[in-house]
Amino acid sequence: MCAQKNIYEYDAKKLIASELPNYYPDFKYHNKLVIIDCETDLEKAISENPWINTEKVVVKPDQLFGKRGKANLLLLDASCDEMKDFCYSNLDRVCEIGNVRGALKRLLVEPFIPHEKEYYVSITNERDGDVIHFSFEGGIFVEENWDKVIHIPVPIGIDINSFDLGSKMPDLGESKGVLIPFIKGLYQVFVDQDFAFLEINPFAITQDNKVVPLDVKARLDDTAMFLHADTWGNPNNPIDFPAGFGQVMSEKEAYIRELDEKTGASLKLKILNPVGRVWTMVAGGGASVIYTDTIVDLGLGEELGNYGEYSGNPSREYTEIYAQTIIDLITETPDPAGRSKYLIIGGGIANFTDVKATFTGIVSAIKNSVEKLKEAKVKIYVRRGGPNEKQGLELMKQVGEETGVPIEVYDRYTHMTRVVDLIKQAEEAGGA
Numbered sequence: 007m008c009a010q011k012n013i014y015e016y017d018a019k020k021l022i023a024s025e026l027p028n029y030y031p032d033f034k035y036h037n038k039l040v041i042i043d044c045e046t047d048l049e050k051a052i053s054e055n056p057w058i059n060t061e062k063v064v065v066k067p068d069q070l071f072g073k074r075g076k077a078n079l080l081l082l083d084a085s086c087d088e089m090k091d092f093c094y095s096n097l098d099r100v101c102e103i104g105n106v107r108g109a110l111k112r113l114l115v116e117p118f119i120p121h122e123k124e125y126y127v128s129i130t131n132e133r134d135g136d137v138i139h140f141s142f143e144g145g146i147f148v149e150e151n152w153d154k155v156i157h158i159p160v161p162i163g164i165d166i167n168s169f170d171l172g173s174k175m176p177d178l179g180e181s182k183g184v185l186i187p188f189i190k191g192l193y194q195v196f197v198d199q200d201f202a203f204l205e206i207n208p209f210a211i212t213q214d215n216k217v218v219p220l221d222v223k224a225r226l227d228d229t230a231m232f233l234h235a236d237t238w239g240n241p242n243n244p245i246d247f248p249a250g251f252g253q254v255m256s257e258k259e260a261y262i263r264e265l266d267e268k269t270g271a272s273l274k275l276k277i278l279n280p281v282g283r284v285w286t287m288v289a290g291g292g293a294s295v296i297y298t299d300t301i302v303d304l305g306l307g308e309e310l311g312n313y314g315e316y317s318g319n320p321s322r323e324y325t326e327i328y329a330q331t332i333i334d335l336i337t338e339t340p341d342p343a344g345r346s347k348y349l350i351i352g353g354g355i356a357n358f359t360d361v362k363a364t365f366t367g368i369v370s371a372i373k374n375s376v377e378k379l380k381e382a383k384v385k386i387y388v389r390r391g392g393p394n395e396k397q398g399l400e401l402m403k404q405v406g407e408e409t410g411v412p413i414e415v416y417d418r419y420t421h422m423t424r425v426v427d428l429i430k431q432a433e434e435a436g437g438a
Contacts, residue, residue, distance in 0.1 A: 010202040010225040011247040015068045016041055016114055018224035030191025034216055040115040042093050059086045061117050068114040071103045071251040075146045083118045108251045119218050124208030129196045136160045144208030166193045188217045200230035232270050258331055271318035273328050282311030285336045289353030290317045297352055300423040304430045319359040325367030333375045337382040346383045348429045355418050356392025365398035369405045376409045387425035391418030
């Protein structure tokens with residue numbers, strides 16, 4: 007499994023348009039896609055894209071939420087004037103999607119493609135391999151007709167060109183000569199561009215046998231960004247990893263995300279409660295889930311300040327920056343009642359992350375923050391194992407002794423979440 011981040015439909019279509027012809031040369035995408043946001047000069051956008059004035063268009067939000075048709079946020083077969091009215095009426099409008107409220111900030115305009123039949127295809131990344139999902143019943147009711155979807159496992163490492171996909175599909179009739187090479191080409195793009203999830207629902211086949219993706223949802227393995235500077239990082243079309251609909255990133259969250267995108271390691275941060283008294287700096291995504299669950303199970307959930315993780319052997323420099331960000335957050339608002347705050351520097355037993363190297367970065371951040379850690383009455387609990395753990399843990403003990411910041415250090419022989427129980431005990435004893 008991989009680190010997954012949603013991307014805009016605009017970016018997904020552009021990436022498919024760029025890469026799919028390498029594997030399916032018959033794919034000829036129109037590439038007529040325009041983003042309209044609150045800052046867009048509509049008349050200028052139309053003059054730069056004259057097809058908007060001469061063709062019927064589709065207008066829809068491009069903000070990482072689905073079921074736009076069911077929410078009456080999908081304009082089909084529209085004239086230029088109808089498109090403008092839709093944009094003026096909806097941009098910056100607050101609406102509720104499911105149980106999430108947010109403002110519509112971004113609309114996608116593209117040509118309306120007349121078609122009679124809608125197909126569904128998606129590719130998912132599973133633990134034992136990938137799975138191709140296909141159905142003749144594409145569109146907004148695909149979930150209600152999920153029993154009609156064919157699921158085809160694709161073994162890890164297989165050459166899709168030699169894979170007998172046709173025998174595993176339903177009778178495709180006259181469309182077989184289009185659908186099989188299209189899906190095989192799409193799968194190669196999925197693998198080569200490190201998609202974690204790709205869904206085209208629906209896509210259509212035009213009268214001249216051309217495949218046209220109509221609606222696309224996609225997630226990429228964001229840890230692979232450094233491998234795709236030519237396609238993801240194209241200066242003319244850089245791929246963005248936006249926050250979900252209704253979510254607004256804080257300055258610190260956006261900063262960590264920016265760092266995350268610059269490294270092959272993983273740096274994640276979500277602020278849950280800015281005045282919380284229990285904060286975590288956890289190595290590993292699995293460990294971060296375990297620590298969070300334990301904090302909640304032991305009744306400290308309301309005090310949990312953040313969720314996040316660092317993993318993939320980040321450099322000393324990046325670990326220091328990440329640690330400094332967490333320390334700045336936990337010390338920003340000392341508890342009004344004078345109670346202690348707690349920072350868990352935790353993790354399992356690493357396979358390859360150098361504990362000494364990462365802890366050297368964390369120690370530097372602690373040394374840079376001694377006075378504010380003391381002012382906020384922060385107690386630090388460390389539990390870690392892995393390569394060079396003895397030296398790394400010794401660094402933590404030393405910085406506690408040298409600075410007077412209370413730091414308790416535990417190695418691999420202490421249960422990973424034992425430190426959470428120690429915090430609970432400290433709280434029951436008065437938390438001061």
